[in-house]
Amino acid sequence: MTKVVHKFGGSSLSSATRYKAVANIVLGHCKAGDCVVVSAAGKTTNTLVKLWQSYVQQDDKAFNDILLQVENHQRQLLSELFSEASAQSLRSQLQDELVTIAKAANARTLHEATLLAHGEVWSARLLAHLLNTLNVSASDVDARGLFAQHQGQLLHAQNKQACLSQIDTSKINVVTGFIAADCDGNTITLGRNGSDYSATLLANYIDAEAVSIWTDTQGVFSTDPRKVGSAVKYPKVCRVQANLLARLGNPVLHAKTLSPLKDTNIKLQVRSSYEPEIIGTEIVKQGYSKEKRFITTFEELDLIRVEELVNGEVRTLSQLIQHSIHHFSKGGEDYLLVPSNDTHAVATHLQGRGNIVETHLRGVALVAPEYEITQLSQQAAVVLEQQDVVIRFTHSDSNYALFLTDQSIDSDVLAILHDKLVNKGREIAVIIAGLGNVGEVFVEQCQAQIEKLQAAFDLKVVALLRSKEMLFCPSGISISNWQQQWRSESQHYSQADLLERISELDYEHKVIIDITASDAFSDMYPSFVEQDCHLISANKYAGTAPRNWYAKLLEQLQERNLFWRYNTSVGAGLPINFALADLQNSGDKVTRIEGVFSGTLSWLCSSYDGSQPFSDLVIKAQQMGYTEPDPREDLSGRDMQRKLLILARDLGLELDVEDIELEPLMPTHLAQGDWGAFLANKQDLDVFYAQRAEQAARDGKALRYTGALDIDEHGKVAAKVGIAYVESGSAIANLTPGDNIFVITSQWYQQNPLVIQGPGAGKEVTAAGIHSDLYWLTQNLK
Ligand code: ASP
Ligand code: MG
Numbered sequence: 001m002t003k004v005v006h007k008f009g010g011s012s013l014s015s016a017t018r019y020k021a022v023a024n025i026v027l028g029h030c031k032a033g034d035c036v037v038v039s040a041a042g043k044t045t046n047t048l049v050k051l052w053q054s055y056v057q058q059d060d061k062a063f064n065d066i067l068l069q070v071e072n073h074q075r076q077l078l079s080e081l082f083s084e085a086s087a088q089s090l091r092s093q094l095q096d097e098l099v100t101i102a103k104a105a106n107a108r109t110l111h112e113a114t115l116l117a118h119g120e121v122w123s124a125r126l127l128a129h130l131l132n133t134l135n136v137s138a139s140d141v142d143a144r145g146l147f148a149q150h151q152g153q154l155l156h157a158q159n160k161q162a163c164l165s166q167i168d169t170s171k172i173n174v175v176t177g178f179i180a181a182d183c184d185g186n187t188i189t190l191g192r193n194g195s196d197y198s199a200t201l202l203a204n205y206i207d208a209e210a211v212s213i214w215t216d217t218q219g220v221f222s223t224d225p226r227k228v229g230s231a232v233k234y235p236k237v238c239r240v241q242a243n244l245l246a247r248l249g250n251p252v253l254h255a256k257t258l259s260p261l262k263d264t265n266i267k268l269q270v271r272s273s274y275e276p277e278i279i280g281t282e283i284v285k286q287g288y289s290k291e292k293r294f295i296t297t298f299e300e301l302d303l304i305r306v307e308e309l310v311n312g313e314v315r316t317l318s319q320l321i322q323h324s325i326h327h328f329s330k331g332g333e334d335y336l337l338v339p340s341n342d343t344h345a346v347a348t349h350l351q352g353r354g355n356i357v358e359t360h361l362r363g364v365a366l367v368a369p370e371y372e373i374t375q376l377s378q379q380a381a382v383v384l385e386q387q388d389v390v391i392r393f394t395h396s397d398s399n400y401a402l403f404l405t406d407q408s409i410d411s412d413v414l415a416i417l418h419d420k421l422v423n424k425g426r427e428i429a430v431i432i433a434g435l436g437n438v439g440e441v442f443v444e445q446c447q448a449q450i451e452k453l454q455a456a457f458d459l460k461v462v463a464l465l466r467s468k469e470m471l472f473c474p475s476g477i478s479i480s481n482w483q484q485q486w487r488s489e490s491q492h493y494s495q496a497d498l499l500e501r502i503s504e505l506d507y508e509h510k511v512i513i514d515i516t517a518s519d520a521f522s523d524m525y526p527s528f529v530e531q532d533c534h535l536i537s538a539n540k541y542a543g544t545a546p547r548n549w550y551a552k553l554l555e556q557l558q559e560r561n562l563f564w565r566y567n568t569s570v571g572a573g574l575p576i577n578f579a580l581a582d583l584q585n586s587g588d589k590v591t592r593i594e595g596v597f598s599g600t601l602s603w604l605c606s607s608y609d610g611s612q613p614f615s616d617l618v619i620k621a622q623q624m625g626y627t628e629p630d631p632r633e634d635l636s637g638r639d640m641q642r643k644l645l646i647l648a649r650d651l652g653l654e655l656d657v658e659d660i661e662l663e664p665l666m667p668t669h670l671a672q673g674d675w676g677a678f679l680a681n682k683q684d685l686d687v688f689y690a691q692r693a694e695q696a697a698r699d700g701k702a703l704r705y706t707g708a709l710d711i712d713e714h715g716k717v718a719a720k721v722g723i724a725y726v727e728s729g730s731a732i733a734n735l736t737p738g739d740n741i742f743v744i745t746s747q748w749y750q751q752n753p754l755v756i757q758g759p760g761a762g763k764e765v766t767a768a769g770i771h772s773d774l775y776w777l778t779q780n781l782k
Contacts, residue, residue: 001169002209006030007037007177007199011216012273013123014042016080023130025214025276026172032137033169035206037177037199038127040119041077044070045178045192048116055110063105071098074122081130090129094122113179113187117144120176120195128174138172143198144187146205147180152319154180154201163205175202192322196257200268204260211266213253214273219281220245220252222422223295227411230423235532236282236289236506241367244400247326248365250296255324258283278560279532289506291369291399293376293422297409298365302343303358303393306350309334317346328402330395337361358392363404364414366421370398376421377401383420387413427458428778429474429507431533433465434515438538441767442515447479449771457778462505467518468492472501495524502531509781511536513770529556536773537566538766543649544642547656550649563780565773570597570643571740571760573769579756580650583746590651592745592753594708594724597643599738599761600627600634601665601705606737608703614689615682626738630675635666637705641721644707647742651709653717663722665689665705692723701725702733731755 006029008022019041026036040048047070054062074094078087097118104110124140131138146162148155167173177195180188190197196213203211217225218233220242225231237245239258246253252270261268271280282289309327314336318325321342328335338346340360347354364384368376377396384391384403393404432443443464450459460476464486471477471490478485493501502510511534514521522541529535535557537543542553543566557564567577583590596602603626604617618635621627627634641660648655664671667688670678678685689703696703706724711717726732735741740760745753759765 001033003033003035003167003169003206004030005035005037005199005203005206005208005211006214007195007211008039008127008214008273009195009216010039010042010044012214013038013040013127016077018273019077019081019127019130021276022127022214022273023134023136025273026127026131026138027134027136028276029212030172032171033167033173035141035167035173035175035199035202035208036127036138037175037195037202038120038123039177039195041073041123041126044073044119044122045116047073048119052110052112052115055105055115067098067102077126081126082133086129086133090125093125111187113189116189117176117179117187120178124174124176128172131172131174136172137170138174139168141166141173141175143176143179143202144181144185146175147190147198147201148183149180149188150183152316155183156205159201160205163202167206189322191256191319191324193254194256196254197260200257200260200266203266204264208266210269211261212269212271213257214271214276215252216272216274217252217270218272218275218278219270220250220283222293223414223418224297227297228415228418230415230418232422232426232508234281234292234508235279236284237292238284238286238289240286241291241294241399242283244367245294245296247324248296248367248400249298249324249326250294253283255318275559279530292367293369293372294367295414295418295422296365296367297414298337298361298363298404300340301337301361301363301404302340302356303361303404304336304338304343304346304350305355305357306334306336307353307355309336317349320349321345328395328397335395358404358406360406361392361404362406362408363402364409364417365400365402367400368421373397373399373401379421380417383417384413387416389413423456426456426509426781427460427507428509428511428781429460429462429505430511430513430774431463431465431502432461432513432515433521434517434538435464435466436515436517437763438766438770439515441763442513442770443479443482445767445771449774450479453775453778457781459778460507462507463501464490465493465498465516466490467516470498474501474505495527499524499527499531502528502533509534511774511777513774514538514542515770525553526556529553529560529562532560532562534562534777535564535566536770536777537564538568538770540566540569540639540642540646542566543569543646544657547654551654563777565776566646567773567776568766568769570646571742571756572762573765573772574740574742574756574758574760575772576647576742576756577650579742579744579754580647583744583748583754584651588746588748590711590744590746591750592708592710593644593647593651593742594706594732594745595740595742596640596704596706596732596735597740597742597760598634598640598705599740599759600631601637601640602735602740602760603738604665605704606735608689608693610690610693613683613686615685618682618685632666632671632675632678636664636671637662637721640705640707644709644719644721648709648717648719651711653711655717655719659717659719660707661720661722663720665723696725699725700728702728702730704732704735706732731757 051066128138128140147159177198199211220237221231221233223231243258246255268283314327326337391403395402463472469490470493471486512528513536515538519541618631622631641662645657667684693703704724704726707721709719741757743753743755
């Protein structure tokens with residue numbers, strides 16, 4: 001049976017609310033036999049370390065204060081999570097343990113690791129109990145019974161046995177992170193932040209399929225997302241780079257975490273317990289992902305030069321200070337980067353072999369693929385100099401470069417570095433669905449567009465899709481001869497195949513461009529968004545879908561910082577959606593939109609002069625290919641009704657299609673029957689139209705078919721699509737046959753409305769409009 005190990009760190013368990021959130025994740029993601037490894041709640045270990053220090057210093061007052069603080073924290077969690085009765089036994093266990101600690105302190109027999117271990121013991125017990133109260137069968141497991149170590153070496157064979165016999169396959173096993181035991185059963189710890197290591201070790205011993213590290217960030221980013229807004233979350237990072245980042249002190253992954261996964265196929269994921277619906281970063285084996293660029297920062301380090309570092313010494317020192325130590329050789333000498341706080345301990349241990357070269361250093365490390373590192377580190381040096389950062393020490397290796405200074409690297413400098421060095425290499429995978437008229441032109445135009453965007457983005461068309469066949473090429477399809485590649489490599493696919501292929505893509509950004517005429521394709525939008533894809537739609541299906549579905553999609557997009565553009569779904573390439581967004585973003589208030597949003601109806605009404613029956617014009621338009629195969633589809637007005645709905649939603653109005661009144665441009669009975677039935681009664685259409693046209697002429701007006709949306713000062717909305725008698729001489733009356741027009745009245749454009757007019761259909765303008773959406777996307781991803 002496949003098992004999964006989930007690990008929740010202190011920040012995921014920092015309050016009763018967070019415990020409940022974790023329990024929810026466990027409910028949704030775990031099955032019997034899985035393991036949940038926990039750290040101590042919140043900053044408990046830090047507090048216990050302080051408790052230990054006060055004990056060492058024999059500061060009784062401080063000791064008692066801190067012990068009380070620990071007690072209060074645990075009691076508060078218990079009382080917020082459980083009823084009085086349900087917490088009874090946990091409370092008395094806690095009480096006993098606190099008494100034991102106090103007694104041992106008095107007797108001067110307190111033991112450091114045993115004291116620290118309480119943090120994890122408490123959180124495992126608490127979470128297991130919480131799961132039980134939610135009717136999930138779970139029990140807490142003390143890792144001191146699983147992981148034994150002798151003289152600094154884990155006893156793998158024995159531990160594996162212990163894990164296999166103690167992990168209960170009928171329950172969820174909540175295992176303490178961070179702690180282990182020596183051969184005599186004394187508690188030892190695996191080093192600060194060691195719970196990730198506990199999780200991967202356990203996964204190795206029980207032969208788990210995967211490990212999920214649930215933390216407080218969404219995954220592994222190009223740089224610290226709290227400091228740099230444009231930091232990129234990488235969907236995949238290879239183990240070698242992850243390891244290097246960990247050794248360089250990147251906080252998401254810890255130094256030893258990856259070692260138990262070596263030579264295994266265990267998958268490792270980093271994801272956020274705060275946003276469990278978001279896919280995180282997968283740490284993959286070498287070769288399963290491209291190498292990426294990262295910038296990490298350091299604070300408060302001392303640089304120590306060591307005479308002849310002996311084998312295994314760095315490990316011993318790391319263990320001594322409970323912190324990973326980065327070490328490297330330069331010019332034949334060995335260096336250690338040690339947290340300033342621990343320099344004393346390290347120097348003492350080195351007994352005069354350590355020479356402190358620099359103290360209180362800060363700095364950055366650049367991690368990048370080998371072929372880029374030389375150039376990038378030169379660029380980094382230039383940027384740092386421009387930012388007046390004086391470098392005191394640098395070191396570069398085949399896949400990283402260090403820059404150390406005694407100045408602080410503030411977030412502005414970090415952002416500039418990131419912008420210049422990391423963002424340049426940003427990649428977007430483009431998936432184009434629909435290779436009809438517009439789709440083919442769009443693909444043709446891609447070549448030139450991709451070159452143009454190259455400076456800021458590396459755009460790759462990775463997939464072309466028709467309804468049943470696709471050409472999928474993760475490294476990019478060569479656009480100039482896609483037809484040929486299509487003929488030799490395209491394959492049948494199902495929706496599941498497509499989603500699977502998309503999930504495997506290793507790009508920073510992905511965008512689906514929907515140029516299909518298929519509502520089944522837009523049904524997949526939520527799944528695309530789940531795969532972190534941006535969306536560009538050229539059709540109206542999703543934009544006019546029922547409000548619930550639509551609102552959910554918007555919410556889902558927002559949660560994941562994804563964009564959805566659909567500029568061409570109304571007025572093809574005309575910049576109507578841009579104009580509406582711009583007006584609103586700059587503080588204007590739109591009060592009315594009126595216009596003709598159908599090329600067919602525009603052509604019919606503007607061409608009619610009474611010299612021939614209206615139905616003749618309809619048939620002529622049909623023959624020229626201006627209409628839908630059955631022109632009644634156009635005459636029904638439904639297409640304009642949907643476009644008006646999209647515009648209304650762009651204004652933030654919560655409408656559904658039925659909220660827009662619809663008056664067709666034909667007598668209702670003509671909508672029935674087949675096209676033959678229509679032709680037999682076409683004179684009814686002629687009379688219908690002629691009567692209204694004459695009426696318009698009598699009033700000195702023009703007959704047009706329009707959509708109109710009004711918002712009054714109380715926010716009340718009236719929307720209608722139908723026949724309108726417009727002032728002759730007005731922009732709508734003078735419309736060139738076939739063109740679309742949008743007349744926008746707003747606070748600022750009140751007397752004299754803003755008019756956008758031009759061809760609202762055609763493959764070239766539509767394809768160009770989709771490129772405009774794609775361009776917009778690249779600009780907004782910056
Ligand atoms: N609780 C331990 C610490 O704070 C272990 C961990 O969080 O992974 O270092
Ligand atoms: Mg922690």
